[in-house]
Amino acid sequence: MRPMAEPAPEAGPSAHPSPAEPASEERRRHLARYLGSTSSWFGGWGMQQVLFPWLVVSVLGASAQTTGITQMSVLLSNLALLLVGAAVADRVEPRRMLVGLHLGTVFPVGLLLLAVVGGWLSLPVLVACGVMIGATSAFNVPARDSLLTQVAGGDVGQTVTRVTLVQFSSQAVGMAIAGAGRWLGTPAAIFTQLLVLTGGALFARGLPSRPPREAAVSERLTLREMTAGIRIVWGSELRPVLLLVTGVGLFFMGCYHVVFPLLVRDLYDDTVLQLALLMGMFPVGTILGSLVLLQRGGIRRKGRALAMALAGGALFLVVGGLGLPYPGMVLTTFGWGLCGAVFMNMSRTLFQERAPEKERARVLAANQLGFLGAAPLGSLLAGYAVATFGVSESLFVLGLAMWILVTSVVLTTDVTRMR
Helix, strand or coil, X not given: CCCCCCCCCXXXXXXXXXXXXXXXXXXXXXXXXXXXXXXXXXXXXXXXXHHHHHHHHHHCCCCHHHHHXXXXXXXXXXXXXXXXXXXXXXXXXXXXHHHHHHHHCHHHHHHHHHHXXXXXXXXXXXXXXXXXXXXXXXXXXXXXXXXXXHHHCCCHXXXXXXXXXXXXXXXXXXXXXXXXXXXXXXXXXXHHHHHHHHHHHHHHCCCCCCCCCCCCCCCCCCHHHHXXXXXHHXXXXXXXXXXXXXXXXXXXXXXXXXXXXXXXXXXXXXXXXXXXXXXXXXXXXXXXXXXXXXXXXXXXCHHHHHHHHHHHHHHHHHHHCCCCCHHHHHHHHHHHHHHHHHHHHHHHHHHHHXXXXXXXXXXXXXXXXXXXXXXXXXXXXXXXXXHHXXXXXXXXXXXXXXXXXXXXXXXXXXXXXXX
């Protein structure tokens, strides 16, 4: 196995900055701008998570299979360009990339707004806008992740938790704004999304420049260069973490993006407010869970916590598959989000602490690729699971599948020993 970077030392609640690395005012400003840019991006993404499936399912009246295929096509655009985005982020200055990407969302979101206002919204137009937004995310996330250790100082684990907290808080607010489209109107909600996404460029401008890296890169972007992160992770102790992350994309993401909109339409009252509340409970649970982690100073046995969190999330899905009334489903989703807080913080910290500096963006992108690589197939699988077993029953089936995967990885690898 290829040696990874040494994990950063554990920092508990009472840890103090070392004399060699004082917590400077400049670093605090950089972290604040980093969190501001993160909030802008994921606030807009939270609105997208509600508005897009709402337009597909309730405005255009798509079937279960069509909904799954539509979500798959959007996720595929992100997947197809993620390795390219990560390789580019290792070559150029991420700060400039982030500014351009925030401003670049004007076109797809503006096009969607014109389609809704002009009355010519259709499934091809909606998919085209979603694909373009997914493509910008493929470049945005690796560039942002590659800067995290630079603004974190020596406390990577706590900074990861803060970023997760801001990410899901912003997503929850974005979902709430999208849900308010019931009273404000869909055009007003989409226009707000446009302002939120482009406004992040102001924060990104103030981020630190990344020091030049010594790694020599060819002028042409090669497949070997783009896939370096996957090879490094697969040959390291991070392999079981990648397998579990891939399981999340395969069995969990389809539940969220495909099954939940169909659940609201077919079993409940079919309102955008109900969809926003149901989907918003996951980030709310993640926010609360991240606050608890931040307060206690992290978790030492990260691998064991990661596996237990996934098993707990799967159990909540199995319970959700029992045909609960709407309030019960909301509470179940909240519990799923609590488990998600532990899993996401642990997996991100394990990757951040072990990523080699020269290939940092590409190794971190492998974590995202685990989610996104399986997510298109997961969306398709969820759509056909609904058509085969029923809406609620599909949650039971997919949750059980995740249980089987977690058990297999725990029994055959050393993931629970990772710290």
